[in-house]
Amino acid sequence: MGRHDEGPADRVPDTDAADTRGADTGAGYTGAADSGVADTDPGDDGELAALALKILVAGGFGVGKTTLVGAVSEIRPLRTEEALSEAGELVDDTGGVDQKTTTTVAMDFGRITIRSGLSLYLFGTPGQDRFWFLWDELSQGALGAVVLADTRRLEDCFPAVDYFEHRRIPFVVAVNCFSDARRYGAHDVSRALDLNQGTPVLLCDARDKDSGKEVLIRLVEYAGRVHTARLLDSVEPRADSV
Amino acid sequence: MDGQWYDADAGPLVRPYAMTGGRTKPGPHGVRFDLIALVVVDPEGTDSDTEALLGPEHRALLRLCRSETQSVAELAADADLPVGVVRVLLGDLLEGGHVKVSRPVPPAQLPDERILREVIEGLRAL
Numbered sequence: 001m002g003r004h005d006e007g008p009a010d011r012v013p014d015t016d017a018a019d020t021r022g023a024d025t026g027a028g029y030t031g032a033a034d035s036g037v038a039d040t041d042p043g044d045d046g047e048l049a050a051l052a053l054k055i056l057v058a059g060g061f062g063v064g065k066t067t068l069v070g071a072v073s074e075i076r077p078l079r080t081e082e083a084l085s086e087a088g089e090l091v092d093d094t095g096g097v098d099q100k101t102t103t104t105v106a107m108d109f110g111r112i113t114i115r116s117g118l119s120l121y122l123f124g125t126p127g128q129d130r131f132w133f134l135w136d137e138l139s140q141g142a143l144g145a146v147v148l149a150d151t152r153r154l155e156d157c158f159p160a161v162d163y164f165e166h167r168r169i170p171f172v173v174a175v176n177c178f179s180d181a182r183r184y185g186a187h188d189v190s191r192a193l194d195l196n197q198g199t200p201v202l203l204c205d206a207r208d209k210d211s212g213k214e215v216l217i218r219l220v221e222y223a224g225r226v227h228t229a230r231l232l233d234s235v236e237p238r239a240d241s242v
Numbered sequence: 243m244d245g246q247w248y249d250a251d252a253g254p255l256v257r258p259y260a261m262t263g264g265r266t267k268p269g270p271h272g273v274r275f276d277l278i279a280l281v282v283v284d285p286e287g288t289d290s291d292t293e294a295l296l297g298p299e300h301r302a303l304l305r306l307c308r309s310e311t312q313s314v315a316e317l318a319a320d321a322d323l324p325v326g327v328v329r330v331l332l333g334d335l336l337e338g339g340h341v342k343v344s345r346p347v348p349p350a351q352l353p354d355e356r357i358l359r360e361v362i363e364g365l366r367a368l
Contacts, residue, residue, distance in 0.1 A: 050280055050311065050344060051353065051357065052278040052279075052280055052313060052344075053278075053353065053361065054277070054278050072368070078315070078316060078319035078320070079319060080277075080315050080318040080319045080325055081318070081324050081325070082324055082325050082326060107315075109277075109315050109319075111313075111316070112364070112365070112368065114360060114361055114364030114365075115360070115364065118357070118360065118361070118364075120361060120364075120365075121277075121278045121313060121315065123277070123315075137277070138277070140276070141276065143353075209368070213365050213366070213368055216365050217362050217365050217366065220358055220361050220362050220365070221358075221362060223358070224355065224358045228355075
């Protein structure tokens with residue numbers, strides 16, 4: 001029974017160690033992150049050392065989240081359903097909105113294998129913003145998020161923008177250019193959404209694979225910059241106090 | 243299926259948490275199966291005798307894991323079960339030594355630059 005006892009026990013200290021490392025790595029960031037991954041399962045086979053990264057795709061209902069996930073994913077978009085507690089049913093008003101039942105909420109997701117042992121998972125967040133509890137779980141450990149916007153209903157993406165800004169999760173806004181929508185420049189959208197300076201806004205076609213790829217590339221680049229900047233911020237005060 | 247009153251549209255005929263004996267949390271405490279945690283079959287942990295004692299859903303999950311390493315989310319989708327249910331079932335499998343579960347990328351530490359660069363290059367090459 002030794003082995004199974006080890007499993008859960010291993011995970012707890014691992015998580016703690018990882019959190020500490022993340023908080024105080026500072027200058028040793030790259031090295032620490034590197035060894036953190038290796039430390040996870042010392043002596044285990046390569047498969048367990050595999051990395052999975054998570055990117056969220058958020059935005060209003062019908063803005064093209066599933067389409068975007070499907071355009072770049074190597075697997076057809078899978079849907080996974082999370083059972084809702086009965087608390088959700090009380091406020092569930094699906095009348096005329098869609099055909100989903102009151103007890104489940106679907107999440108779309110897709111996968112991109114970068115190489116053996118490194119994959120990117122995309123999760124389409126539930127469109128209805130009352131499923132905050134799912135957002136919390138989804139956003140945990142996420143590399144970043146894509147907020148899809150439709151200029152005809154820009155307000156639909158406000159909750160997503162608010163959510164990621166508050167939680168300091170790096171995100172880009174991708175305006176899905178529907179053919180019958182008036183074209184706005186990225187700058188106009190950025191102003192209309194009152195985005196923090198530096199938050200990238202780009203125009204895309206969610207149906208197009210190359211366009212979707214570009215959105216993801218911009219997000220990964222941006223997420224890298226944001227995290228680097230945060231590390232520098234956290235290092236500076238310490239340097240001053242010495 | 244002719245003459246049957248139920249079909250896919252009727253929804254599941256077994257309430258999801260009946261498969262877990264009413265449990266809503268995975269057995270081994272401290273275990274949280276992240277949606278992108280990867281599950282692999284423990285080659286030393288399974289023999290047909292102990293496997294025969296498992297329920298059909300447990301065995302279905304093992305079968306899926308055997309075909310390839312899968313994330314919790316994929317398992318839920320492929321097994322057509324709610325994620326919450328899959329987590330409980332995976333907890334049983336972990337406890338029984340049937341599977342191993344990887345921790346996903348640690349949230350607090352973003353993967354290093356090298357990995358991000360690899361991701362970007364990988365995306366470009368798609």
